[in-house]
Amino acid sequence: MITNGHFADRLLDACADKNSRLVVGLDPHAALLPEHLIENARQDDDCDPRSYMARAALRFNQEIIAAVAEHAVAVKPQLALYEQWGTAGWQVYEATVETALEHGLLVIADAKRNDIGSSAEGYAEAFLGSCSEDAERRAGETDAITVNPYFGTDGITPFLQRWKRGKGVFALVRTSNPSADQIQELSVNGAPLYTHIGRLVEEWGASYCGSSGYSALGAVVGATQPEAIRILRQIMPHSIFLLPGLGAQGASADDVVEAFDNRGMGAVVNSSRGILFAYKDAGDPRAFATAARQAALRVKQSINEALRRA
């Protein structure tokens, strides 16, 4: 019995309902937050920049979430940008998760955690909640988490065990950054390392498929790597791809079409700065939420149009 519905089914149902494959990355870069939010937050308490910046970020996230909820299927808070403010940042992370869930969005904690045994179990508790099927949801508990697979199954199983509570896991397979090739492209029996890891992830997830045919264990594949996307889609037919790197990192909607199956499903695309900070181009910092809504609509549509063209 699956408590809240299988994660892959829930994610793909949201994609179908909203006709959207968009995930909005909630990365509240301190240097990019609208000045008026920082000013307002600072008036309450001038002494600690970590605490007023964190408050400004929460206000920002809350308005962004309300603005993009109609066009996105999920949000993806990047934990680093909360932890930079210590405990105050962690509080904002938890409050951000609550706001997103209230708006009917799925939440993917972009935490890239990786450890073994009781430590992996601790991270799983933190982000995916208790293993017990009838346990109450906790503050900060999300629908899915990103993980690093370097430990092998020992580092994946504690997270994946929560699949019956409707939880999902995305393992890093091929990342979007320039130096990724130093390790991920190393040749193992004539094929790049990332393809071997992709095969393992597919294999580890095979027993955890929902009625959509997709597994609770998906893969992070950089949107900047269309060749890797094509190769991995062949190797990993049951894995949902989470594709970061659209926009600010240089990938376009046409780069990601091979990630999708012939129904236009099986993948979601993350955009962060291009949506959050669209107000920079629009010119009015006070209208940041409106600019984000319009950018989310544009990105959603550009992916759908690229899929129609493909």
Add this chain to the structure above:
Amino acid sequence: MITNGHFADRLLDACADKNSRLVVGLDPHAALLPEHLIENARQDDDCDPRSYMARAALRFNQEIIAAVAEHAVAVKPQLALYEQWGTAGWQVYEATVETALEHGLLVIADAKRNDIGSSAEGYAEAFLGSCSEDAERRAGETDAITVNPYFGTDGITPFLQRWKRGKGVFALVRTSNPSADQIQELSVNGAPLYTHIGRLVEEWGASYCGSSGYSALGAVVGATQPEAIRILRQIMPHSIFLLPGLGAQGASADDVVEAFDNRGMGAVVNSSRGILFAYKDAGDPRAFATAARQAALRVKQSINEALRRA
């Protein structure tokens, strides 16, 4: 100009001063905390188990730190076991770091973070503080952090840039867990993947050596892997090894001797449960700190004796 002394020099000076190569892992497993600490913490506030368990963990850590400070060179809080309690756990992590620094211990955040660009920068800020050389120390700021190298240099540089403020980084190379071989032993040009990663880490760290000859970028190598330790020590002459897995994970002091140079330096050995929960064997939960002090002394001596035998 290096603000607080080079990290490798500071760590190895502490090893020489205390004649110890011991790091105590601060992993406050909920199920293993002494019952009286939980009872005392619960009396203050009965409603939220995350908050009273976190308070019990802080009290536990504070007494453990005072007890082992004489025998250990550093402590290594495992972030997972703090995050399991959400914001309350993060507060305990920050308070634990303060206590350890007050006792003259170095602190290695076992966070295994990994990301790129501004996200890696956010994690570096969180754990190693500002990049600016004259910035004040922040809550939760430690001396070093563990990182996962799967992103290549993009995921290492933001941390390593803090070396001038006396900060260190330990990259995962060969981990101690059973399933590590699924990925780390994959054959790249006839040699295991972990040896290639070891070579890269050595190369990335080569420009960041202190007067000890060791780099601010070290390596995590499982104490359960004596063969990997031997091979990696050849490949990585300038990298300090952080060796987890002694005791509870099955490694003995004799398994780690090849990690050290001919002066008995260049590596530190982590023990967590064998020290923290030594009171379970000693029989009196109220004397947990005394049992930990005795266990720390025993482990410190067993490593030193193994080095003399080697």
